[in-house]
Amino acid sequence: MKVNALHENDIIEIIFYACFAFFLMGTVMVLFFYFSRKKIIQKELEKKDLEIQYQKELLSAVIITQEEERKRIAQDLHDDISSKLNIVSLNSHLLNTPNLSREEVTEITANIINLTTKALDNSRKIAHGLLPPVLDKFGLHAGVEELCLEFRSSKVINVNYDNKVLFDMEENDKHLHVFRILQELMNNSLRHGKATVISILFENTKEGKICYYSDNGIGFDLDNNKNQKGLGMKNIQSRVAFLKGIITIDSAINNGISVVFNF
Ligand SMILES: Nc1ncnc2c1ncn2[C@@H]1O[C@H](COP(=O)(O)OP(=O)(O)OP(=O)(O)O)[C@@H](O)[C@H]1O
Ligand SMILES: [Mg+2]
CATH class of the missing domain: 1.20.120 (Four Helix Bundle (Hemerythrin (Met), subunit A))
Structure with missing residues (x-):
């Protein structure tokens, strides 16, 4: 018990x-x-x-x-x-x-x-x-061609431009943003990058129309605050956001810049 x-x-x-x-x-x-x-x-x-x-x-x-x-x-x-x-x-x-x-x-x-x-x-x-007439009358392709001609005429830079997209003139308002993005990128390549060659390509993909941009200039450090003071790149970002696209920017010292965005 x-x-x-x-x-x-x-x-x-x-x-x-x-x-x-x-x-x-x-x-x-x-x-x-x-x-x-x-x-x-x-x-x-x-x-x-x-x-x-x-x-x-x-x-x-x-x-x-x-x-x-x-x-x-x-x-x-x-x-x-x-x-x-x-x-x-x-x-x-x-x-x-x-x-x-x-x-x-x-x-x-x-x-x-x-x-x-x-x-x-x-x-x-x-x-x-304010509004490039070629772009307005003949669309993005003609506008970019004219932009390339203007840059080539400076004789210090060569531009390779290839386009595989048929742009709809109805979307010209949207395309003006793409034109301004390229204008800023090209100005930067010339001014900061001291590039001698710029390449631009438009292509159709699953994600929509894509623009590939690159230069062979001196490149820059993306993380350095000094390079984030300008307005150009910020404007590019907001234009791409407006186009509901995504942008990827790659650059390194002595390695030029390469930019990809869809729209
Ligand atoms: N293609 C490039 N090659 C080398 N450096 C570049 C290139 N693009 C941009 N940068 C660097 O990034 C910085 C920021 O560029 P961003 O366009 O925002 O400003 P900015 O050109 O200096 O001034 P803003 O465009 O407002 O007139 C530049 O000052 C430059 O140092
Ligand atoms: Mg700039």
Whole structure:
């Protein structure tokens, strides 16, 4: 009988410890899940914060560029058009002066013709800068061809351009972004990369239309903050985002740059 009682106590003790162990394990597991979940949520929040920060940077880059563009257009209009039209206006009033000699009238008229021709030329240049007419009339392919010709004419750089895509003129608004991206990339290759060869290729793939761009210039360190101060690359990123595409930029010192984006 005494042996049996001992046995029962042992069993109760074992059950008690087992329950306690289970309870402890359960608590540890609950705490573990709670803290790991908290950590995951915190990480997600940090990621979201970074994304928002990045979007803000892109947006401010777009706004700054817009303002700079407006300033440039205002300056062009002021210096190249307004000042000339002012003199044209003065000359036109002069024509009303009584007793002008024939020579004076001829001189004033020549002045007016000369200045209006210049103002017309300049207004055309300003308009072309805003929307390249070739792109508008003949589409992206013709626009890029003309861009390549302009760069080749500098004689310091050669451009290989290959296009395997038929661009729909209905999408010209979208294509203007692609044109501006290439314009910026090419300017950078010439200005910073000191490249002598640029290659551009358009191709159709499963991901849509893809543009491959590369140069053989001096390249740069993508992670160096010094190289993240300009607006050009930020604008490129926001244009690609606008096109709902993805962009990959690769570069290393002495290894040129290669850029791939879809649109
Ligand atoms: N093709 C390239 N070869 C070498 N360095 C480049 C090239 N493209 C960009 N970089 C480097 O990256 C930096 C950032 O380029 P980004 O176009 O954003 O600015 P930026 O050209 O300096 O100024 P912005 O475009 O605003 O006039 C450049 O200053 C340059 O150091
Ligand atoms: Mg630039």
